[in-house]
Amino acid sequence: MRHALILLGVLIAGMGLSVEAGLLGPLGEQVGHLSATLSIFMVGALLLSLALVFSPKRHLGTLFKQPRWLLTGGILGPIYVIVLTLATPLVGVGMTMVGILCGQVAASVAIDHFGWLGSEQRKVDGYRVGALVMILAALWLM
């Protein structure tokens, strides 16, 4: 029962991701794609700064002691959001999300297979390849 409630919450949170894309597309058309992307990161950064100030334990020091490549996640995020604002008005939220999912699954297979980004090397996962084929077929039908 508790499990089901948590999963329902996560499902709703996932719906939020599509709402975010649905908001971004029309916003980018009006104010420009880079400005729309900036609005996401600026509001997020300010909210998280507040959260950081009031969080009980802070480890900001350890953040800057990490290897530099671990800090590059912030360069990748904007690429994803810019793609969302560009693609949504042209092909719709549905196709945008299926296309993103396709890239995600393909990359996760590659990251595992080659052991990129410091992850443990695993041999190609048949389930994921099967999922990838079905997602590609769905993308073609959308």
Next chain:
Amino acid sequence: MLLPLIFILLLVGGAVLAAQSSINGRLGAKTGVIESAWLTFIMGAVLTFLLMFFFEPTQQATLFSVPKWQLTGALFGVVYMLAIVFAVPRVGTAAATVAVISGQLLMSLLIDHFGWLSNAVRPLDASRYVAMALLIGAIGLIYLSHQQRQHRMVNQPS
């Protein structure tokens, strides 16, 4: 002509997201979730500000003139992040991933069908129903893949 280009863009967007979550997962385990998310958003804001400042063509509307509800996208991203952090230790990555993807795809098809949030209407037709069935199959396979991985981790603790 435009469609293959968009397709490549979407694949890159998804690949980048997978790489980011792999990197941030590692960072978050060492420094805490709020710290790693904070750094991600600060760097994102700095980068996109610079890009916008120098490269954005002038537009009629600005972020300050559009209706405020259009600016709430970031809240959904932050809520999503918190939900994942809360749920993964309790229900496992397999179930959490499946719930996220299901919610995401379901909502995206609904937004398209009804044209919510001033998006263009793209109705659910026969081919979209077939696509949905394929996606449900894909979600099932992704669940199995995660589960198999969890078993492996239980069997060979490192």
